[in-house]
Amino acid sequence: MSGSAIEPALSEVSAWDLFDANVRVGRSGVHGELALEAPDLLAEMDRFGIRQALVSHFAAEEYDPEEGDRALASDLSDRLVPAWAALPDAAFLQQLALRSPRAVRLSFGVKKHNFSWAAWCSGELCDYLQQHSILTVIGCEDLEWNSLAHLLEDFPRLPVLLLETGYRSDRYLFPLLQRHAHLYFDTSTYVAHRQLESFVERFGPERSVFGSRLPLYTPAAALAVLATARISDEAKLAIAGGTLRRLLGRAAA
């Protein structure tokens, strides 16, 4: 990655060692020309100084988790860190364990992988994820707030990264963050006026992680929010990648 390629308006982010928590790769049947294969995705990351990204594959989300994970494996590099698809299925779990996962992305949604978070369905899977401190990524649209609360109560040590909470979520998000120490969220859609800096003033920088929603959104949006937040440099570095690296490091350990 070349620092000189970074967009001049956002050149300050070149010192942040950015790790993007919310990226997908591959062809999409829904998002058409916005989707990017790995080489173009990496080029777009270069434009914005994003050194690493936690990625899942559109093929896993939109078609077949197993095939999507195979495609994801072929795209990996030291810059693209996998968030594997996972299902509440013993054989699938066996395959997943062979990958020594540091992160998974669970797609509970009825129009996605269509399974329940509850212990009677996902208990074995969530036990495994919790036992190995595997970062469990969940899109906000895939799990309504009450179900998320139950999941966090049933698996209190499971590290959960909630993606795309939207900016209208604070009245749900704050009580859950206060009750559950292992809940985190990404900044890609946390974009109300001075919302991120107000959050850090109240909760500190450790519960939010930078996410761009590449390739659908431009990273410029979430980066500009972080760059102009009136918070300390240490807080910016934690959000930019420090916290995510620590979370993934726990799973590796």
Added chain:
Amino acid sequence: MKSPVPVFDCHGHLGVHPDFPAYKQDLEAIIQVMDLLNIEVLAITSTRACYNDCPRGNAEVAEALRAYPQRFRGYVTVNPNPPGEALRELERWSYFHRPPLIKLHPDLHKYPVSGGHYRPVWDFAHQMRAVVLVHTWESDPNCGPLLLGPIAREFSQAKIILGHSGVTWRGHAQALEVAAETPNTFLDITGSQSHRIIIERMVAQVGAQRILFGSDMPFLEAAMVLGRVLSARISDGDREKILRKNFLSLIEEDGC
């Protein structure tokens, strides 16, 4: 990060909202953020008026204009319900700006922008060559961008800003379709959805002169939209049009 040119921002608010907490939304806090990002002027709408009370909300805008005349411009927000109130409000606050700046929120007021109760407003806008900012959302029965094509043709002297340009990826396509067919429509780029390559696409399809910077401050984060514009793969000349020149021209000010 800040704008290299002082921004004239076509889409701002004043007030709070019912469905999530508002942060740092008082006038002084807004001006601090404007200074941080180099936004010279913000054209504001009363959020109270968008939700439930136009007369009281427009009065709040009047106070803001009195307090900070150099930093704010004021839209008169009108509601088609009850019939007759809209024209009274336009008359009452006629000193806000010439040409008049009018805000319509057919989504929150739950009435189609093409409905009969809005016709007196469109007639007024046509006669006064007013600038009308309309909240839009993809395919919405009250405020879908495509509803504005026939209105723009019939009331051709009104200058219509498609607020948020339909918001979604497909909403932007609808807004672009309208803008390509009607020269008196303009595309406001504020919105919570920051799709990649959309600004480049808008410039390529209708030209930078039809695109306006809007922040939605203090509802949305202004830096988000500014970051999108500053990093878009467009010429610096086009960027300056979007950030400043186009809205200045639309509201017939020289910016000096």
